[in-house]
Amino acid sequence: MAGITSADVARESGVSRTTVSYVLTGRDGVNISEETRRRVRETAVRLGYAPSAAARALRTGRSDLVLCILPDWPVGPVIETLLDELADELSGRGLSVLVHHGRGARSLTDLWRTVTPRAVIGFAPFADHDLLAMRQAGIQVLGTLGEDDQPDPALPSESQLRIGGLQAGHLGRRRGRIGYAWPTDSRLEVFARDRLLGVRRACTELGLPEPVVRPVGLDVDAAAVAVRAWRGQEVTGVAAYNDDVALAVLAGLRAEGLSCPEGCAVIGVDDVPAARLAAPALTTVSQSIEVQARYLAALVLADLDGAEDKPVHPGHGLHVVERDSA
Amino acid sequence: MAGITSADVARESGVSRTTVSYVLTGRDGVNISEETRRRVRETAVRLGYAPSAAARALRTGRSDLVLCILPDWPVGPVIETLLDELADELSGRGLSVLVHHGRGARSLTDLWRTVTPRAVIGFAPFADHDLLAMRQAGIQVLGTLGEDDQPDPALPSESQLRIGGLQAGHLGRRRGRIGYAWPTDSRLEVFARDRLLGVRRACTELGLPEPVVRPVGLDVDAAAVAVRAWRGQEVTGVAAYNDDVALAVLAGLRAEGLSCPEGCAVIGVDDVPAARLAAPALTTVSQSIEVQARYLAALVLADLDGAEDKPVHPGHGLHVVERDSA
């Protein structure tokens, strides 16, 4: 045990634990001489005192942790960047971001009870009872799915729809039939469904035929199979679930000797680093992450400060990054 | 507050809190009738009781959390997979993995004091005082840099050297001059240094000339500049810091109209999903993540069980994945 407690600091600086606590937690209401404050702080530093957060959490029922719950699926560089930015924004206010990779049998309930976080940010929808329990425990619960803190999971997500819509809109300028490259990882289905729905709706609006959906695994052979199928149905442009899938489609196109974008255009989602380096450079839908991160941080901090007004939602921040593939 | 405490469970099932604790923490020494155990457990479930880990941590000085400290740099899909696997392995034993993205001003000391984890796994070296303090607090501290729990940061890492060695060895079969594609993100320098050193040593051993080092940013133009320089010095193969950089080199090659591997071979590190989809498919050094994850999990669990013998290190698990680019 490091074993330095507030009692040690108190004894060493000749004051009571009360005073130590007041000085160190920075309570303004109490009048403590500047001299005493200085001495206490100096002693704390000298002894290497760090308050036991377990005790503090037990006492106050709250910690300085923000818990991010990642879903079961591979998150990729976009979410990773978002987490980094978020940690950056919040650390300035003494909050630490902790990330839980959603896999593993342990229940969410166990986890948040263990961590007693100040806020929980979900990257996939929570079960109703978890949501309720956390709210009851005074934990701020946020979602990252866009418009609402915790949208109805049965309803399609507005941002996901819009992603699909942007893809189809961009491809639709060529007026041909659109293909959809569906991810083979079943954990992505919930998002793929909404994105595809967005594509569908845009096709209808634009007077284009129904999109041709094909599963595309992340290897050349699987992609080549899909490409052959699309070719047979005169598809002129493919919207891919994300950039990884789009890269596979590009590889499939090459394997089948089809040019891109002339033979078949391709558009992805995410703008991962590899996108601009692909052959041809991948056109994609990007989700300005910094804005989203700042918004999330602002939500957490607003609650922390007991602010009246919530920060204004910055919008989806979605836009097409036009390169060579579409 | 959810507010269900062990006292509630005790009252509701007509026993003392002691008994509740014994039953729920599964102490074998004490004789409690099967009937009582059953009733306590059933009541706990019915009330939705989850023990306050803050209290438990305060009392025992220990939690069921394993804290992973990521470094300041972008970790990428390999580490992400490692974390997922690790969480999987450990969750079976009631341990939760929490990841801290190393950015942010908050000190590591604050963090581990807050979380009181059972073990801390560092993905970059710890400062000496942090290491000492954690060990003193009875926290198991592990590194992921390979051979040693916490190797001397001044010494080159054995695995990093070996990565470079494998790259050079593979490229060296063509007997030409080797180029090294150095990452522009300065946070990666500590690893890049050791990998390059591995390349250097292998070149010397193989009787090849000194490698030609060039920084390569993650865009076509930056890569093209490097490619022109290499071409001027008759480089026949390039070892890239990782797959992302290798993808950039590939793009630079295309931009300069050089064929690959004929004009110039390229080898990366990591085997990210995009590697097999590149044009040409990227040859790379892979680090068999599952093995590494299982080993880490085994280390944590061995300590948990107070096992005498440490699990056997599985070796670096490094190997060249040969595709078309080298």
Next chain:
DNA sequence: CTGAAAGCGCTTACAG
């Protein structure tokens, strides 16, 4: 301006 005391919810010797 400062201190004595209660209590957060648990675990665990200890006493029946």
Next chain:
DNA sequence: CTGAAAGCGCTTACAG
């Protein structure tokens, strides 16, 4: 076989 009690380290009314 089970319970009363102490104590982990903190914060915070409350009393001087």
